[in-house]
Amino acid sequence: MKSRSSWVLASAVLVAVLALLWWQSPRGGAFWWSDAPRHALNAAFVTDLLRDLPWHDPAGYAYRYYAQYPALTILFYPPLLYFVTAPFYALFGVSHEVALLVVFLHYFAFGLGCWRLARCWLDPLPALTFALLMVLLPEIALWGRQVMTEVPAYAFLVWSAVAFVEHRRGGRIGLLYLAAALLVLAMYTKITVGFVGLVYLAVLAREQGAALLRRPHHWAVAALALLGLVPLIVMTLKFGQANVQSVAGVADAAASRASLQGWLWYLRQMPSQMGWPLLVVAVLGVWRAWRQRAALPWWGLWLSWFVVGYLFFSLIDLKEARHSVFLLLPVAFVAVWAVQDLLPHAMGHAALLALVLSTGAVTLWWRPVPYVDGYARVVDQIARRAPRDSVVLFSGYRDGSFIFNLRAREDRRDLSVLRADKLLLRVAVRRELGVEEKPVSEAELGQLLNDQGVHYVVMQPGFWTDLEAMRRFERLMAGPQFEEVARIPTPANHRAHETELVILRNKGPVNPHHKPLEIELKMIDRTITVN
Incomplete structure (x- = not known):
C-alpha cells in the first residue's frame, strides 16, 4: 500500500508540473524550430498511410504525399514517434495540440521513470526532487514543450536504465532483455541514444570480466538487439545521408572536433542547459562522489554514462546543445545525491526545494519556448x-x-x-x-x-x-x-x-x-x- 501511495504521489506531482509546462507551450500551429512541424507532418503521413493501406505502391504513395506536402521527412528520422502519434490523430484529428499531447504523454513517462530510477538509490523525497529537476531542466523543457523527439526518446531510455539497474541488483535475466528492447525503441525514436548500449556493456564487463562472454543470454540479447536495429540501420544509410554527414563532418560546424574548443563545447553549454545553481551543486557532488566512489553502487554506471556520452557527442561534428540532453541525467542525479549526503534531514529538504524552485524559475521565466504565430x-x-x-x-x-x-x-x-x-x-x-x-x-x-x-x-x-x-x-x-x-x-x-x-x-x-x-x-x- 505504501509503495502504491508513493507512485500515486509522484504521478500527481509530475502531472501538476507538466500541466504548467503545457500551459507555457506554443500551440495553434505556432511552431519555431523547423523540425517540429515536420515531425507533426510525418505522423500525419503515417496516419494517412495506415488509413489508405497502399500496399501495391507504398513508395509511390510516399512520393505523391511529398509532392502535395513538400515538408515530409518520414525516412530522414527514426519513425517510432510517428507511429505512436498516428492513433491519436485518427481519434482526435491532425493538429498541433494532438501531436504535442503525445509528446507530453512521453514527458510524463520520462518523469516517472526518473523517479523510479532514483528510488534505486535515493530516499523518496530526493528521488521525487530528481524527477522534477529532470522535467524542469531548461534544455529538456525547451524541447519537451515542442513536437520534438528528445523527450520521447528519453522516456524509453530512462525506463531501459531502470530495467538494467534492476537486472544488476536482482540478476533477473528477463530485465536485461527488457532493457535492451527499450533501448532499441529509444533508438527508433532518436538514434543517438544508442551510446547507452556501450555504457551497459562497459558496466557489465567491469563487473563480470571475461565471464560476460561465456553467458549465452548476453549473446542472445546482443543478437536480438542488433537484429531489431537492422531496419533502422538500412533506412539511415539509404535515406539519412545528411545525418551520416553530420557525424562525418559538416562545413558549418560550430566547433571542429579536431580542436580543443570542439571538445569543450558541450561543457560550455551546461550552465544554460541546467542553470547555475544546480550545476554548482552537481560539481560539488562529483567531487564528493569521487572520494567515496568505492562505496557508491551507482558510481560506475553514471560515470560511464557521462564519459561515453560526452565522447560520443563530441565526436559528432554537428554541434547543437539539444543533442547532449542525454548527458544531464547523471549530472542532475549527482547533485541531488550530494544534497542528501551532505545536509541534515530538514536542511536537505529545504535545499532540494530551493533547487527545484530555482531550476523551475530559470525554465519558466528565462527560457520560454520561442514561437512564430500567424x-x-x-x-x-x-x-x-x-x-x-x-x-x-x-x-x-x-x-x-x-x-x-x-x-x-x-x-x-x-x-x-x-x-x-x-x-x-x-x-x-x-x-x-x-x-x-x-x-x-x-x-x-x-x-x-x-x-x-x-x-x-x-x-x-x-x-x-x-x-x-x-x-x-x-x-x-x-x-x-x-x-x-x-x-x-x-x-x-x-x-x-x-x-x-x-x-x-x-x-x-x-x-x-x-x-x-x-x-x-x-x-x-x-x-x-x-x-
Missing part, C-alpha cells in the same frame, strides 16, 4: 480563397509550419503546395551546406506557375533575396501577373526571420490541371516526377 491564419485565408484542387506556392523560411497547418485542415485536403526554393534553387539539406541557383527567368517562372495550377502565393518578403534567383521571384510577384490580397502579421516572442506573410493571387491563365514536374529530393539524393 501561419494558421494564413492557411485560413488560403482555405477560404483557393479553388478546389489548386496549388499554393510558398516562399519563406518556415515552410514546414505552413505545410503542416494546411494538412491539418481536413476540409482542404484537395490543396497542394509548391515550394519556391525547390523551383529556383538546389539546396544541400540546408543553405549553409551549399546552394545552387537555377537559371529560370521571370517570364519562365510566371509561365511555370500558370502551368502548375498555382492560383495563390504565400510569400515571406525578403526571403533569401541576397540570391539573384529569389530577387527575380520577388520582382515577378511585384509585377502585373500577381496582385496582393492580404498581409498577415507573424507575431513572435523572439527576433524571428519574418514579421509578416503576404498572400498574392495569380491573375494569369492558370492551368486547371498541373503539368508533370520534376522535384529534386536532395536529402535522399533522388528526383521524382509529379504528374
